[in-house]
Amino acid sequence: MIRKGKRMTKQRRVILETLRRTKSHPTADWIYKEAKKELPDLSLGTVYRNLNKLKEEGEILELSFGSTFSRYDGNPENHYHFLCLQCDRMYDVDLPLQDNLEKLVEKELGCRVTSHRMEFYGKCGECLGNTKNTMP
Amino acid sequence: MIRKGKRMTKQRRVILETLRRTKSHPTADWIYKEAKKELPDLSLGTVYRNLNKLKEEGEILELSFGSTFSRYDGNPENHYHFLCLQCDRMYDVDLPLQDNLEKLVEKELGCRVTSHRMEFYGKCGECLGNTKNTMP
DNA sequence: GTAATTGCAAATAATTTGCTGGGTG
DNA sequence: CACCCAGCAAATTATTTGCAATTAC
Numbered sequence: 001m002i003r004k005g006k007r008m009t010k011q012r013r014v015i016l017e018t019l020r021r022t023k024s025h026p027t028a029d030w031i032y033k034e035a036k037k038e039l040p041d042l043s044l045g046t047v048y049r050n051l052n053k054l055k056e057e058g059e060i061l062e063l064s065f066g067s068t069f070s071r072y073d074g075n076p077e078n079h080y081h082f083l084c085l086q087c088d089r090m091y092d093v094d095l096p097l098q099d100n101l102e103k104l105v106e107k108e109l110g111c112r113v114t115s116h117r118m119e120f121y122g123k124c125g126e127c128l129g130n131t132k133n134t135m136p
Numbered sequence: 137m138i139r140k141g142k143r144m145t146k147q148r149r150v151i152l153e154t155l156r157r158t159k160s161h162p163t164a165d166w167i168y169k170e171a172k173k174e175l176p177d178l179s180l181g182t183v184y185r186n187l188n189k190l191k192e193e194g195e196i197l198e199l200s201f202g203s204t205f206s207r208y209d210g211n212p213e214n215h216y217h218f219l220c221l222q223c224d225r226m227y228d229v230d231l232p233l234q235d236n237l238e239k240l241v242e243k244e245l246g247c248r249v250t251s252h253r254m255e256f257y258g259k260c261g262e263c264l265g266n267t268k269n270t271m272p
Numbered sequence: 273g274t275a276a277t278t279g280c281a282a283a284t285a286a287t288t289t290g291c292t293g294g295g296t297g
Numbered sequence: 298c299a300c301c302c303a304g305c306a307a308a309t310t311a312t313t314t315g316c317a318a319t320t321a322c
Binding site: 062064065066067080082084085091093094095098101102104105106108109110111112113114115116117118119120121122123124125128 | 198199200201202203216218220221227229230231234237238240241242244245246247248249250251252253254255256257258259260261264
């Protein structure tokens with residue numbers, strides 16, 4: 001693996017490790033606060049710059065579905081997500097990619113489809129359970 | 137039945153008409169500029185306020201997939217979209233909703249899924265045509 | 273009449289960028 | 298030792314909000 005023009009600074013390493021360690025699909029700010037515990041002088045701008053670089057290099061995914069901020073995923077393989085509208089937690093969905101749909105879209109629009117994204121919305125298991133207990 | 141809010145001001149009417157008239161999935165700013173031709177005193181804040189109301193009432197859709205700004209769709213029925221990564225145009229995709237996938241997600245995560253969204257990315261027919269001449 | 277809604281401008285929120293000094297390869 | 302990259306803070310961008318005046322019902 002050739003690291004062309006990429007420098008492995010300790011900031012970059014800690015940011016990537018922080019993201020890979022969690023399954024919570026965190027925001028840039030969460031990563032910043034978390035990584036700052038290890039690197040107290042870390043700045044938020046550095047977090048954003050590194051997240052953008054890592055995204056361009058295909059090391060991570062940026063998830064920016066229907067909200068005012070981005071979440072990040074340390075797993076760069078395309079996969080789907082479920083967002084709980086009550087607690088705002090985001091879960092990975094282990095469903096096979098519907099690549100056949102890309103073909104259908106190409107036929108319909110006469111375009112070239114290179115990727116797609118899908119996100120599900122609703123109430124997560126934990127929130128379903130919580131309401132059950134507190135509901136009259 | 138209490139009709140709280142929801143006055144048909146001329147601003148609201150023009151904003152909705154402007155959005156319904158186009159197939160371009162425009163931004164709030166585009167709608168503002170366009171509607172301003174008819175209502176010169178219109179302000180951008182009013183456009184945002186009305187778009188949010190219309191969204192809440194289910195009259196329109198807000199599309200905020202993977203970008204720093206929202207686009208709006210005058211068709212409130214859930215449907216998929218294709219975004220051309222070259223020219224940034226957005227197209228409606230006429231594909232049946234994959235509601236069966238919602239069931240699969242519910243089974244996998246033990247959650248309640250109420251909706252989902254899907255977006256396709258690539259190069260649109262027009263952009264393919266433009267490059268066809270220069271491709272080997 | 274009166275409460276929702278407007279225009280305006282200032283406030284937020286998330287992210288990006290310019291500068292300069294420091295650390296990596 | 299060249300030059301990428303960090304830290305810091307100010308700039309940008311999209312959107313929201315407070316307020317007094319206006320307007321629809």
